[in-house]
Amino acid sequence: MPFSDFKGYENTTRVLQRIAARRSFHSAYLFHGPSQVGKRRIAQAFAMAIFCQSGREGDFCGECSACRRMLSGAYPDYHLIEPDGAFIKIEQTREMIADAAVYPHESPRKIFVLDPAERMRAEAANSLLKVLEEPFEFAIFILITANPNAILPTIDSRCQKVRFTPLPTDLLAAQLQEQYELDSEAAATLARLAGGRPGLCEQLAKGNFLDERDVVIETLAAIGQNRDLEVFRVSQGLRGGRDAAIRFFQLLIPVLRDAALLKESGAERQLFNLDRSREIAEATRGFSADELLRAWEDAIACTANLYVFNANVQAQIERVLLHLCPVEEIQSP
Secondary structure, three states: OOHHHOOOOHHHHHHHHHHHHHOOOOOEEEEEOOOOOOHHHHHHHHHHHHHOOOOOOOOOOOOOHHHHHHHHOOOOOEEEEOOEOOEEOHHHHHHHHHHHOOOOOOOOOEEEEEOOHHHEOHHHHHHHHHHHHOOOOOEEEEEEEOOHHHOOHHHHOOOEEEEOOOOOHHHHHHHHHHHHOOOHHHHHHHHHHOOOOHHHHHHHHOOOHHHHHHHHHHHHHHHHHHOHHHHHHHHHHOOOHHHHHHHHHHHHHHHHHHHHHHHHOOOOOOOOOHHHHHHHHHHOOOOOHHHHHHHHHHHHHHHHHHHHHOOOHHHHHHHHHHHHOOOOOOOOO
């Protein structure tokens, strides 16, 4: 399981392999790029290349004791720090820093991964900054973010940047066919819907995403007929809480984008839902391009609200869909 097994990440893994081979590390790295594009997986692979006992130069075997324990989540010098609730809190960073000050158990290095790093509270970020200003000799911090602008500039300036981009959709589609036994058209559609992001592909592939997408299109058609009454029916009838709402938005966002593109240009070649272009055009014929674009933009923001702030599900659904229910102007007699 070397770096070469990570198809589509070659530009990134070559950089990390050179760093691991030199054995000269920065105190902090900032892995940035779209959400669900594989940043955490590559961070773990980078750590394995540092910890691996096989002697491979800048790479890892996946079979030695260190690699096996990394894969099982039991390696003592690797630590993943995630939000406790909505945020990474000061208590978590204090515990991390106290651990970072202690010499490693087995490896010459200790590695701490903060994901997502932009969710550090201000006091937590400031405590990390103090360490980066006077770093420990053997501690490496990997900050993972989809929003690098949300990282403190003073922390950002002390990190070596590693940029991630979406995978080519044809490569991702081929992987989906092999992993989930999808036919070529379904795999290509899913890869486009996910925008080349493997993590989102995995989420959407669970269950029957094609049928769920058709329900989303039918929902837009129903809103076009009944407007605000249908919006409230959808928001109150969605079962499954936060996870169901996130999945609904993950399917709704590309449909709204495609509908707006069809309104503006009628061109189909840039559509994510190419196989449903006619159905989308029909379902959204009563909406203007501006209404669709406002709903699309707010759906992206509301998805982030559900992820980061655990916002009220019904309120987020209604907030987005009500963009498709403009208030009628009252004309003076």
